[in-house]
């Protein structure tokens with residue numbers, strides 16, 4: 758069986774939900790992790806293009 762676990766790209770925490778960027782290229786579990794990797798302007802830019810959203814991974 759394949760477990761579909763998602764880990765934060767910053768702190769490696771197993772995420773039940775969090776930010777997904779660029780269609781799953783990057784995952785961040787919290788604002789803290791997200792904004793330690795990219796700045797707010799960059800996030801807003803990605804968000805505007807529709808490549809950033811909060812998502813839940815539990816089935």
Ligand SMILES: [Zn+2]
Pocket residue numbers: 765766767768769770785786787790
């Ligand atoms: Zn994290």
